[in-house]
Structures are given as structure tokens and as C-alpha cells.
Amino acid sequence: MSNYNRVFLVGPMGAGKTTIGKLLARGLKLGFADSDSEIESRTGADIAWIFDVEGEEGFRDREESVIDEMTLLDHTVLATGGGVVMREANRRVLASRGFVIYLHATLDEQIRRTRGDRSRPLLNGDDPEAKLRELFALRDPFYRDIADHVIDTDSTSPKVIAQRLLAQLP
Ligand SMILES: Nc1ncnc2c1ncn2[C@@H]1O[C@H](COP(=O)(O)OP(=O)(O)O)[C@@H](O)[C@H]1O
Numbered sequence: 001m002s003n004y005n006r007v008f009l010v011g012p013m014g015a016g017k018t019t020i021g022k023l024l025a026r027g028l029k030l031g032f033a034d035s036d037s038e039i040e041s042r043t044g045a046d047i048a049w050i051f052d053v054e055g056e057e058g059f060r061d062r063e064e065s066v067i068d069e070m071t072l073l074d075h076t077v078l079a080t081g082g083g084v085v086m087r088e089a090n091r092r093v094l095a096s097r098g099f100v101i102y103l104h105a106t107l108d109e110q111i112r113r114t115r116g117d118r119s120r121p122l123l124n125g126d127d128p129e130a131k132l133r134e135l136f137a138l139r140d141p142f143y144r145d146i147a148d149h150v151i152d153t154d155s156t157s158p159k160v161i162a163q164r165l166l167a168q169l170p
């Protein structure tokens with residue numbers, strides 16, 4: 001994989017966007033950014049607080065404006081949040097401004113990797129598994145739609161996935 005200027009990672013919660021993004025950025029000698037971290041630092045509050053006080057729509061408004069800016073950062077691997085594809089404006093800028101990688105994970109693996117983690121407010125309800133299933137059914141077609149490359153993340157470590165991406169990508 002050479003000559004990548006802007007790489008955008010999309011996929012469901014637990015796919016490893018944040019974890020693999022950092023490793024991939026190092027391998028590509030690019031900077032790393034995460035839209036969720038940027039939203040938190042701009043707001044001065046964590047995502048759970050934003051959902052609590054401003055609701056999901058408040059979070060999505062913040063996300064849309066951060067995505068519009070961050071998709072213009074050169075020499076950067078950008079990890080997005082799993083719900084980024086729910087807004088058409090985000091899909092449009094992601095698809096047109098850089099190389100989009102869909103980190104795919106099966107529902108079982110999403111469940112395993114997010115279990116007990118209270119930092120994802122959408123999974124704090126009574127039935128996080130049903131929620132992940134519902135979100136994945138809705139979002140998977142969008143991830144596929146905007147992806148330039150899809151990689152399965154189920155069966156191996158973030159380090160190996162990053163190495164595979166470095167070797168596989170055109
Ligand atoms: N390929 C993988 N194999 C095992 N665990 C993983 C893998 N990718 C990520 N994880 C773990 O899953 C959790 C969620 O990863 P994270 O990078 O935050 O995902 P995302 O940003 O896509 O929601 C973390 O605890 C991380 O260490």
C-alpha cells in the first residue's frame with residue numbers, strides 16, 4: 001500500500017477502527033485521527049455526556065461538522081464512529097475525499113468486543129445484542145456502498161489486520 005493520502009476507516013462498533021487505525025497510520029507513516037476523540041475534545045465532554053444532554057441528534061450534528069472538516073486532512077488515517085454512514089452528507093464526503101476501508105466484523109464478534117464497555121451509549125439499553133443486530137442490518141449496505149476496500153477482522157489480531165492491509169491494498 002503506497003501513496004495513500006487520506007484513508008477513512010468505517011464499520012460497526014467493535015470492528016477495530018480506532019485500534020487498527022493507529023497501527024495502520026504508523027505503517028503508512030501517516031498521522032492518525034479519530035472523529036469521536038475530536039468530538040469529545042471539542043465539546044469538552046465525553047460521548048456518553050453528549051448523548052445524555054443533547055441526544056443522538058445532537059451528537060450526529062457534531063459528528064457531521066467534524067467529519068466535514070476532518071475528511072479534508074491530508075496525510076491522515078481517520079477512524080470514524082460506527083454511525084457515521086447514517087447521514088448522506090457524511091457518506092458523500094467520505095466516498096469522494098479519500099480511500100475508504102470497511103472493517104467488517106460479524107455480529108458475534110461485535111458483541112464480544114463491546115460487551116461490558118459503557119462508553120458506547122447506544123449499547124447501554126436492555127438488549128445490546130439486539131441493538132447491534134438492528135444497527136448492523138441498517139448500516140452494512142451503507143458501509144459497502146462507500147467502501148473502496150473491505151477486510152474481515154474476525155479471526156485475527158489488529159496487528160495482523162494492519163499488516164494485511166499494508167500488503168493488500170492497491
Ligand atoms: N481484530 C481484533 N481482535 C480482537 N479484539 C479486537 C480486534 N479489533 C479490536 N479489538 C478490540 O475490540 C474493542 C473495540 O475496538 P475499537 O478499536 O474501539 O473498535 P471501534 O473503534 O471500531 O468501535 C477493543 O477492546 C479492541 O482492543
Ligand SMILES: O=C(O)C1=C[C@@H](OP(=O)(O)O)[C@@H](O)[C@H](O)C1
Pocket residue numbers: 011012013014017018036047080081082083084119120121122
Ligand atoms: O455506532 C454508533 O452509532 C456509534 C459508534 C461509536 O464509535 P465506534 O464505532 O468507534 O465505537 C460512537 O461514535 C458513538 O458511540 C456512536
Ligand SMILES: [Mg+2]
Pocket residue numbers: 017018019036079080081
Ligand atoms: Mg472507535
